[in-house]
Every structure is written in C-alpha cells, then in structure tokens.
Amino acid sequence: MxxxxxxxxxxxxxxxxxxxxxxxxxxxxxxxxxxxxxxxxxxxxxxxxxxxxxxxxxxxxxxxxxxxxxxxxxxxxxxxxxxxxxxxxxxxxxxxxxxxxxxxxxxxxxxxxxxxxxxxxxxxxxxxxxxxxxxxxxxxxxxxxxxxxxxxxxxxxxxxxxxxxxxxxxxxxxxxxDIERVLDTAEAIVLKESAMSKAILAGTPIGQVMGGNYEHMLKD
The missing domain is CATH 3.50.30.40 (Ribonuclease E inhibitor RraA/RraA-like)
Structure with a gap:
C-alpha cells in the first residue's frame, strides 16, 4: 500500500x-x-x-x-x-x-x-x-x-x-x-501571523501589530 x-x-x-x-x-x-x-x-x-x-x-x-x-x-x-x-x-x-x-x-x-x-x-x-x-x-x-x-x-x-x-x-x-523550502517558509509565516492574531485578540491596536515588522516580514 x-x-x-x-x-x-x-x-x-x-x-x-x-x-x-x-x-x-x-x-x-x-x-x-x-x-x-x-x-x-x-x-x-x-x-x-x-x-x-x-x-x-x-x-x-x-x-x-x-x-x-x-x-x-x-x-x-x-x-x-x-x-x-x-x-x-x-x-x-x-x-x-x-x-x-x-x-x-x-x-x-x-x-x-x-x-x-x-x-x-x-x-x-x-x-x-x-x-x-x-x-x-x-x-x-x-x-x-x-x-x-x-x-x-x-x-x-x-x-x-x-x-x-x-x-x-x-x-x-x-x-x-522546491517543496521542502517552500513548506518551511510558509509554515514560518503562518506562525508569525498566528502570533499577530493572538495579539489583536488580546487588545493590541491593529496598527501596532501590522507595523514595520509585518510590512517587512517577507524580507526577514
């Protein structure tokens, strides 16, 4: 099988x-x-x-x-x-x-x-x-x-x-x-965005969450 x-x-x-x-x-x-x-x-x-x-x-x-x-x-x-x-x-x-x-x-x-x-x-x-x-x-x-x-x-x-x-x-x-490196990269992005979602739910202003770190996330 x-x-x-x-x-x-x-x-x-x-x-x-x-x-x-x-x-x-x-x-x-x-x-x-x-x-x-x-x-x-x-x-x-x-x-x-x-x-x-x-x-x-x-x-x-x-x-x-x-x-x-x-x-x-x-x-x-x-x-x-x-x-x-x-x-x-x-x-x-x-x-x-x-x-x-x-x-x-x-x-x-x-x-x-x-x-x-x-x-x-x-x-x-x-x-x-x-x-x-x-x-x-x-x-x-x-x-x-x-x-x-x-x-x-x-x-x-x-x-x-x-x-x-x-x-x-x-x-x-x-x-x-390319599949392994694409998956590794996408999973890391999902983890970062999950942390951002938790911060928004916890009351952090969205402008603070989606600031410079978010805008430059794909360059890290």
Whole structure:
C-alpha cells in the first residue's frame, strides 16, 4: 500500500495566501489566479498528474477518451491538471470523468480551459477549478496529446509530480525540487501571523501589530 506523501499532508494545512507569500519571499513562480472553484468545497492539495489537450490527431495507439489515463494513475494524493489552451471552445473535463475521479478518491481537478457538466461535479461534491464553463463536448474538437507531460497553466509550467494547492484565493504550483523550502517558509509565516492574531485578540491596536515588522516580514 502506498504511504501518504508527507509533503502533501503539510501542504493541506496551509492556505494559498501563506504559500504565495512564501513564494514571494523565495522569489519563485507558481501562483495562478483566474481559475475559480466551480464545485466541491474547501481547499485541495496533492501532486500533479498532467494532461495536455490540443487539436489535430491523437497519438497513435488504442482510442481512449481524454483524461482516462490520468484518472487510472491517480489516487487521493493527486490532483489532475489539464491544459486546454487550443482556442477551441470544448470541454477539457466532464461529468463521467468527475465520477471516475471521485471513485478513485482523486483530490480534484485544475483546468486551464473550459469544463462541462459542472452540475454533475457539484452533485458529486468533486472539486473542480477551471478557467471557464461550457456545454461543448471535446469529441471532434480536441484530443489528448499526452499524460504526465509538461503543461502550461497561465504562465506557469507544471510537470507531473509537482505539488498543487488550490483554494478560493488562487491555485499554486510548486516544483517538486522546491517543496521542502517552500513548506518551511510558509509554515514560518503562518506562525508569525498566528502570533499577530493572538495579539489583536488580546487588545493590541491593529496598527501596532501590522507595523514595520509585518510590512517587512517577507524580507526577514
């Protein structure tokens, strides 16, 4: 039995704003906005299984619907990350895929492109974050170009095995090689902000709490 990824467990305890601050401090890319949560509730975290979609002929081999290979490779510590930036309005994800992923225990889906059947994903309580919504099928419009190949999500390149965190503020991608230092930095930021919250609750004026120390916190 596969052991849970300890980095994923730590990432689940953080919100996107804290991790965004950590990336700022470390001068690393990875924050993507404009991919709102369309279904499911709450934060998701996991390792990326990527799916690249595009136009033209699919790769040679047996015919398979887009996303199926990724779902069959995924589990609770995974998020499926889909690139559909072809310019063709066509679903990059749909209802049967949401059901299949839900059955596998997949943490969720992030799609830079439109998704369809979102009411089904809502009914399944399956988390989907996407650039847009559509009713148009992928059939005859876009095909899968590869699974676990590099994909472009906004201006961030994501590889299979990278780490993903998503909530209502943003979607964040962290290269596997950077995950430990990003987590360490974000956890330190959370501790500092927790102390500030306690000070505010204890009656310290907010202007005093959020003074020079707060403004320069990411430079320390």
């Amino acid at each position: 596969t052991q849970p990824d300890s980095y994923v467990q730590r990432l689940r305890r953080l919100d996107c704003c804290a991790v965004s601050d950590a990336l700022d401090k470390l001068q690393l890319p990875g924050v993507v906005t404009g991919l709102p949560q369309r279904s499911g509730a709450g934060r998701i975290a996991g390792r990326a299984i990527t799916v690249k979609l595009g136009t033209g002929a699919p790769p040679a081999g047996p015919v398979r619907h887009l996303g199926c290979t990724a779902i069959e490779a995924a589990g609770p510590d995974h998020i499926i990350v889909v690139e559909q930036r072809s310019g063709v309005e066509a679903g990059s994800w749909g209802g049967l895929l949401s059901l299949g992923a839900k059955v596998r225990g997949v943490a969720g889906v992030v799609a830079d492109g439109p998704v369809r059947d979102i009411d089904e994903a809502i009914a399944f309580d399956f988390p989907v974050f996407s650039r847009g919504l559509t009713s148009f099928t992928a059939r005859g419009r876009v095909v899968e170009k590869g699974t676990n190949v590099p994909v472009e999500i906004a201006d961030v390149t994501v590889a299979g095995g990278d780490y993903v965190l998503a909530d209502r503020s943003a979607v964040i991608f962290i290269a596997a090689s």
